[in-house]
Amino acid sequence: MAFSGMGSSGGRMGRGRWSSAPLAEMNVVPLVDVVLVLLIIFMVTASVMEFGLNVDVPQVKQVRDTAEEHPVVTMTRDGTTYLNDTKVNINLIGKEVRRRFKDQDTVYVKGDKELTWGDFAQVISALDEAKLKQKVVTKPENRTK
Numbered sequence: 469m470a471f472s473g474m475g476s477s478g479g480r481m482g483r484g485r486w487s488s489a490p491l492a493e494m495n496v497v498p499l500v501d502v503v504l505v506l507l508i509i510f511m512v513t514a515s516v517m518e519f520g521l522n523v524d525v526p527q528v529k530q531v532r533d534t535a536e537e538h539p540v541v542t543m544t545r546d547g548t549t550y551l552n553d554t555k556v557n558i559n560l561i562g563k564e565v566r567r568r569f570k571d572q573d574t575v576y577v578k579g580d581k582e583l584t585w586g587d588f589a590q591v592i593s594a595l596d597e598a599k600l601k602q603k604v605v606t607k608p609e610n611r612t613k
Contacts, residue, residue, distance in 0.1 A: 545580040547584070562595060575595050575602055577605065
């Protein structure tokens with residue numbers, strides 16, 4: 469037989485005895501404890517990051533107006549089209565955006581919810597023809613829990 473039951477002292481090794489032979493097993497209990505703690509920390513922080521935190525920021529008296537003016541096309545219920553606050557012809561809307569907002573290539577489009585899809589599609593098509601990107605402005609619903 470290739471293996472013998474003899475210890476380093478030449479005697480027989482019993483079950484309850486200590487031997488001078490090194491243990492070949494690694495103690496994984498501390499590793500498992502650390503991994504479980506990290507898993508719990510990750511689960512808690514992931515849920516906070518997903519929903520965000522509600523923070524009330526302080527109010528100050530001095531307010532600096534840093535908002536840039538962006539091109540916003542607004543369509544009323546009856547189909548009247550405005551570029552920011554100026555009434556504009558739908559056929560000239562691309563040229564007017566390029567003239568008034570030289571550095572902008574994105575237009576925000578908002579329309580009344582009662583507006584027909586055909587009128588909305590005409591404005592989107594006119595802006596696309598002028599090689600302008602469109603972003604549709606919507607309002608989130610009030611969700612109550």
